[in-house]
Amino acid sequence: MRENRPVIALDFPTLEDVKAFLAKFPADEKLYVKIGMELYYAAGPEIVRYVKELGHSVFLDLKLHDIPNTVKSAMRVLSNLGVDMTNVHAAGGVEMMKAAREGLGEGPILIAVTQLTSTSEEQMRDFQNIQTTLQESVVHYAQKTAEAGLNGVVCSAHEVAKIKEATNQDFVCLTPGIRPAGAAVGDQKRVMTPDDAHQIGSDYIVVGRPITQAEDPVAAYHDIKAQWNDQ
Amino acid sequence: MRENRPVIALDFPTLEDVKAFLAKFPADEKLYVKIGMELYYAAGPEIVRYVKELGHSVFLDLKLHDIPNTVKSAMRVLSNLGVDMTNVHAAGGVEMMKAAREGLGEGPILIAVTQLTSTSEEQMRDFQNIQTTLQESVVHYAQKTAEAGLNGVVCSAHEVAKIKEATNQDFVCLTPGIRPAGAAVGDQKRVMTPDDAHQIGSDYIVVGRPITQAEDPVAAYHDIKAQWNDQ
Numbered sequence: 347m348r349e350n351r352p353v354i355a356l357d358f359p360t361l362e363d364v365k366a367f368l369a370k371f372p373a374d375e376k377l378y379v380k381i382g383m384e385l386y387y388a389a390g391p392e393i394v395r396y397v398k399e400l401g402h403s404v405f406l407d408l409k410l411h412d413i414p415n416t417v418k419s420a421m422r423v424l425s426n427l428g429v430d431m432t433n434v435h436a437a438g439g440v441e442m443m444k445a446a447r448e449g450l451g452e453g454p455i456l457i458a459v460t461q462l463t464s465t466s467e468e469q470m471r472d473f474q475n476i477q478t479t480l481q482e483s484v485v486h487y488a489q490k491t492a493e494a495g496l497n498g499v500v501c502s503a504h505e506v507a508k509i510k511e512a513t514n515q516d517f518v519c520l521t522p523g524i525r526p527a528g529a530a531v532g533d534q535k536r537v538m539t540p541d542d543a544h545q546i547g548s549d550y551i552v553v554g555r556p557i558t559q560a561e562d563p564v565a566a567y568h569d570i571k572a573q574w575n576d577q
Numbered sequence: 578m579r580e581n582r583p584v585i586a587l588d589f590p591t592l593e594d595v596k597a598f599l600a601k602f603p604a605d606e607k608l609y610v611k612i613g614m615e616l617y618y619a620a621g622p623e624i625v626r627y628v629k630e631l632g633h634s635v636f637l638d639l640k641l642h643d644i645p646n647t648v649k650s651a652m653r654v655l656s657n658l659g660v661d662m663t664n665v666h667a668a669g670g671v672e673m674m675k676a677a678r679e680g681l682g683e684g685p686i687l688i689a690v691t692q693l694t695s696t697s698e699e700q701m702r703d704f705q706n707i708q709t710t711l712q713e714s715v716v717h718y719a720q721k722t723a724e725a726g727l728n729g730v731v732c733s734a735h736e737v738a739k740i741k742e743a744t745n746q747d748f749v750c751l752t753p754g755i756r757p758a759g760a761a762v763g764d765q766k767r768v769m770t771p772d773d774a775h776q777i778g779s780d781y782i783v784v785g786r787p788i789t790q791a792e793d794p795v796a797a798y799h800d801i802k803a804q805w806n807d808q
Contacts, residue, residue, distance in 0.1 A: 359650070408618075412640050416615065420618050
């Protein structure tokens with residue numbers, strides 16, 4: 347279930363910024379884009395409708411984490427919007443993840459966040475009081491996510507092999523924070539290049555500033571797409 | 578810092594439903610309402626602007642849980658909307674909670690979810706792999722929330738005394754899932770009446786269906802408000 351288009355993180359504050367960015371691409375280039383909290387909270391559902399009408403695929407990255415009933419009804423809203431992928435926090439529990447699937451329906455891809463890629467092992471132990479290794483916690487949540495019937499997880503590429511081993515080869519691993527060699531690290535504590543992610547078996551990669559803030563975003567996109575597909 | 582108006586959970590799917598509900602109240606009755614994921618994801622920021630323009634106070638209950646940078650920029654959006662209160666998951670960590678405060682600014686009340694009120698101790702141990710009691714986890718997260726400089730937490734009324742003891746008397750405790758004696762339990766595992774919550778020291782209570790689905794919501798609101806304020 348590998349997606350050969352790098353998912354572009356539209357880390358823009360407004361719909362106008364998104365329109366200007368997407369206009370740089372030829373109309374027949376159908377992209378896979380990620381819309382996060384900042385943009386969705388500011389622009390509302392209109393931003394998803396706009397991007398879908400252009401024929402692009404949308405990963406709506408809101409990381410839902412609430413009681414089961416609330417997550418089910420919120421997912422129904424996202425399903426009606428026609429999102430292609432969205433996500434929840436595995437920490438919400440199997441009951442909440444099943445409610446998410448029920449609300450979203452079978453069509454869209456539903457993945458879970460295990461531990462945020464900005465979480466270090468020390469923080470997980472001191473703060474969340476989870477006395478295992480970070481990898482054990484990630485794999486544990488991945489297994490529970492598979493049990494709940496979701497498609498996969500958000501994870502660092504370092505964790506893909508262990509996760510696939512503990513679940514199955516079709517279990518989707520989406521890897522955020524991908525940067526070409528030499529790019530700035532930002533607040534991701536565990537980062538990787540497109541080529542590495544490909545070697546390690548990620549199914550989706552998410553790339554933000556290395557494309558959206560490039561001098562020539564279309565060229566940067568194609569360059570990263572080539573690295574991701576080993577061309 | 579006690580709020581004498583029960584916060585009404587606007588668990589409606591659309592802006593039109595909210596308009597019809599709020600129109601039942603006299604124009605000079607300024608309410609405190611909660612807008613959750615379902616409604617906000619469906620209606621977008623317009624719903625907050627509409628309710629604020631009527632002069633009501635808004636708790637935007639989106640339970641943000643993401644990497645620090647994303648939470649900071651998302652909170653800036655919510656601050657610009659003029660929300661009176663919003664929330665994050667304490668499990669996101671002190672760094673994320675400080676970023677939330679920075680993005681939101683000092684004005685609005687910022688509280689954290691410790692453990693969802695629909696989470697049982699068994700689920701916390703098996704699923705989240707936290708090998709303490711539920712109350713120990715809640716108090717631990719509450720202390721970290723206070724350390725991060727937030728105003729308080731969402732918690733079940735059963736936990737208020739322990740939380741205030743472990744933090745301070747001004748630390749805000751908001752209690753959801755409040756139901757007058759005899760009302761249906763829904764998916765909250767730990768529920769309580771307005772009067773009990775008052776005795777136990779909650780600072781805010783949230784009431785949903787017992788008001789929004791009452792024959793006469795205005796009467797139900799005033800009845801619960803009286804119980805909450807021991808009149």
